[in-house]
Amino acid sequence: MGMLEKKLKSELGKIHMRASERIFLRERLLAYMEYHDRKNFHASSAIQDRVVGFFADFYASYLNTSQARGAFGVVALLVVVSIPFSAESSVPGDVLYPVKVRVNEEVRSGLTFSPYEKVAWEAKRAERRIGEARVLAKEGRLTNEVEAELTETMKGHVADAQKEMAVLRESDADGAAIAQVAMESALELQTAVLDTDISTQASSSVPGESHMATLALAVRDVHASLVVSEPEVSVSAYDRFTLKVAESMKYAKELESSLLPTLTEGESFEINRRLSDIENTVSAAHTLHASSTTQGGLRDLKAAFSDIQKLIAFMSDIEVRRSVAIEKLVPKQLTDEDRKEILWAAHAELLGTVELVSLRLASSTAEQGVRDVQSTTIAQLQEQLDIVSRQLEEGGSLNEAEFALNAARVLSHTLLGSVDQIDAPVDEAPVSEEATSTPPQAL
Secondary structure, eight states: HHHHHHHHHHHTTOOOOOOHHHHHHHHHHHHHHSSOOOOGGSSHHHHHHHHHHHHHHHHHHOOOHHHHHHHHHHHHHHHHHHHHHHHHOOOSSSSTTIIIIIHHHHHHHHHHSSSSHHHHHHHHHHHHHHHHHHHHHHHHHHHHHHHHHHHHHHHHHHHHHHHHHHHHHHHHHHHHHHHHHHHHHHHHHHHHHHHHHHHHHHHHHHHHHHHHHHHHHHHHHHHHHHTTTTTOOOTTHHHHHHHHHHHHHHHHHHHHHHHHEEEEEEHHHHHHHHHHHHHHHHHHHHHHHTTTTTHHHHHHHHHHHHHHHHHHHHHHHHHHHHSSSSSHSSSOOOOHHHHHHHHHHHHHHHHHHHHHHHHHHOOSSSOOHHEEEEEEEHHHHHHHHHHHHHHHHTOHHHHHHHHHHHHHHHHHHHHTTTGGGSSSSSSGGGOOOOHHSOOOOOO
C-alpha cells in the first residue's frame, strides 16, 4: 500500500493545468462575475435563513471564548474574501462599487509589472466602465450624472493606456504596436456592442438610449485618437506579430474546443469559418512578406491579430455573445460562391430598376430630349448588367463582373436621380401581359 500511495502521489504531481486552461477559466469567471445579473449570486431566502439559523444555534450552544475567537477569525476571513468577490458584479450606485474600483482594481493594477500588461489592464478597465453603463442602461438607471462620470473615467483609462504605450514605445516599439492593435480591437468590439444595444433600446423604448448614444460617441472618439496616433513600426515587428498571432490562434482554437458542448451547430460553424478566414489572411500576409512587401504583410497580420482578439472576446465573454452578432464583429471573408450570390442578387435588383423606369418612360409625356437622355442611360445600364450576367454564366472573371456591377450602380443612381423629370407615375404606367406573367422557375 505504501508503494501504491507513493506512486499515486508521484503521478498526481505531474498533473497540471495548461496556461491556456487557466486563462480560459479565469476569463470565463470574470466575464460571468462582472456584468451578470447580480441576483444569481445570492442564495435563496430559504437557504439564507437555514444558514443564519445554523450559525445562531452553533454560537448559542457550542462556542466558548477561545472557540469564539477562532470562529470570528474564520468569519472575518470569509468577509475579506467574499466582499471583493461580490463587489466585482457591482455598478455605480451599489454599496460595494467603491470596493470594486478602489480596492479590487487598484490591487490588480499593482500586480501588473510590465508596460504591456499595464496597457492591457487599463484597456480592460475601460471595457469594465462601458459594461457598467450597459447594465445601468438596461435597468433604466443610467442618469446624466452617472453617464458623464463613467464616460470621463473610461476616457481616463484610455489616456492612461496611451501613456503606458508611450513608455513602452521607448523600450519596445514593436510591443507597443501589438498593445495598440489589441486596444483598438477592444474599442471596436465595444462600439459594435453599444450600437447593438442602442438599436435594441430604440425598438423597445427602453430608457437610457440617449446615454448609450453619448457613450458610443465617446468610445468612437477615443478609438479615433488611437488610430491617428498609430506610429510606424520597424521591419522586425513582422516576426513579433507572427508569433503573437500564432499564440492567439492556438488559444482561440482551444477555447472553441472547450466551448463546443455549449455551442449550437450554427455557432460552431460560424466560429470555425472565422478561424479559417484568419488563417487565410495570415497565409496571404506571409506571401506578401516573401515578395518583399513587408508593410503589406504586416498590415494583414495586424488585421488577423485584431480579428482573433475580437473572436476570443466573442467566445469568452457571455454578454458579448448574447449582445452582438459575430458577423458584425468579424465579417466573414467572401468565397467565390458568396461573391456570385451577391452579384446575382444585386443584378436582379438593378434589373428591376431598369424595368420600372422603362415602363414609366414608355408612357411619359416629357420632352423628347429628356426621354432620349433617360433611354441612353437605360441602355448603358443594361449593357453593364449584360456583362455581369455573361461573366457569371460563362464562369468568367468575378472581378470584371464586380467592376461592371459598380458601373451599373452609378448609372442606376443617375437614372433614379432624374426620374422625377418623367411626369407619369409608376403605378399609372401600362403593364404588358408579359410583365405580369409568372416567370418560369429556374432549373
